[in-house]
Amino acid sequence: MKKVIINGGNGRMGQAIARIIANQPQLDLEIVAVREEGQDVHTQADVVIDFSSVQGAQEAFTLARELKAACLIGTTNLPERFLFQMQEEHKIPLFYAPNVSLGVYFFGELLKQASRMYSGYERALHEIHHIHKKDAPSGTAKKLAEAIELPLKKVSYERFGETIGTHILTLSGPYEQIMLKHEALDRDLFAASAVHIAAWLVKQPAGFYTMQDYAQFILKSSKKKENNL
Numbered sequence: 001m002k003k004v005i006i007n008g009g010n011g012r013m014g015q016a017i018a019r020i021i022a023n024q025p026q027l028d029l030e031i032v033a034v035r036e037e038g039q040d041v042h043t044q045a046d047v048v049i050d051f052s053s054v055q056g057a058q059e060a061f062t063l064a065r066e067l068k069a070a071c072l073i074g075t076t077n078l079p080e081r082f083l084f085q086m087q088e089e090h091k092i093p094l095f096y097a098p099n100v101s102l103g104v105y106f107f108g109e110l111l112k113q114a115s116r117m118y119s120g121y122e123r124a125l126h127e128i129h130h131i132h133k134k135d136a137p138s139g140t141a142k143k144l145a146e147a148i149e150l151p152l153k154k155v156s157y158e159r160f161g162e163t164i165g166t167h168i169l170t171l172s173g174p175y176e177q178i179m180l181k182h183e184a185l186d187r188d189l190f191a192a193s194a195v196h197i198a199a200w201l202v203k204q205p206a207g208f209y210t211m212q213d214y215a216q217f218i219l220k221s222s223k224k225k226e227n228n229l
Ligand SMILES: NC(=O)c1ccc[n+]([C@@H]2O[C@H](COP(=O)([O-])OP(=O)(O)OC[C@H]3O[C@@H](n4cnc5c(N)ncnc54)[C@H](OP(=O)(O)O)[C@@H]3O)[C@@H](O)[C@H]2O)c1
Pocket: 007, 008, 009, 010, 011, 012, 013, 014, 035, 036, 037, 038, 051, 052, 053, 055, 056, 057, 059, 073, 074, 075, 076, 077, 097, 098, 099, 100, 101, 190
């Protein structure tokens, strides 16, 4: 069993992750500690999973390095300086994604294709999240905009009720409008994905990993399965 520390364990994501780990014994993960702000953790672990705060994410990274454990950071709105620091990592396997959902990653690939196909069309990206969300626009919206080279002034946001996360790209031409929408229906979309990524990450050599690396692994695995049929 690979040992997991959840940083921000009492939060929405932390609790969902703990539930999924408990319900999926085939992933071979067990929680050995749940950390909140200001707590010291001395337990050995194989991976630290962080969904907390900007400060919490940096503490999780430091803790993982001390324990020589892998580290998955899902906290959003991290400062540039820390993002650069993470990219340089070579001591532990470190994964960072402002959106850990594979479905959202593939949605980004679709947006790239659509932007190429409808080149010359006006584009705008809109995101909707729950009223408790602290950052805006969402880390995902920024990442999607970057992927399709859309200036940030073309990204709008809305905070509404308990919406988990919706992203809509509108492409507007002279005679038509195309809308591509991704809507998260359950927070478990992110929690389940984070748990699967953590199970993969603990087996990787030291270095910095993103959704692109994980998606490549998934695509290769499904190709292998197809070939073996
Ligand atoms: N990458 C993704 O796919 C993805 C998906 C969903 C959410 N997120 C991001 O994940 C983060 C957490 O989201 P959430 O909805 O779970 O928020 P949340 O419900 O507010 O949970 C955050 C938890 O972290 C704790 N925390 C705050 N500072 C900490 C520190 N220094 N060390 C350890 N724990 C600390 C909080 O404790 P207190 O309540 O006591 O402050 C709380 O228990 C946000 O940045 C969110 O945008 C990312």
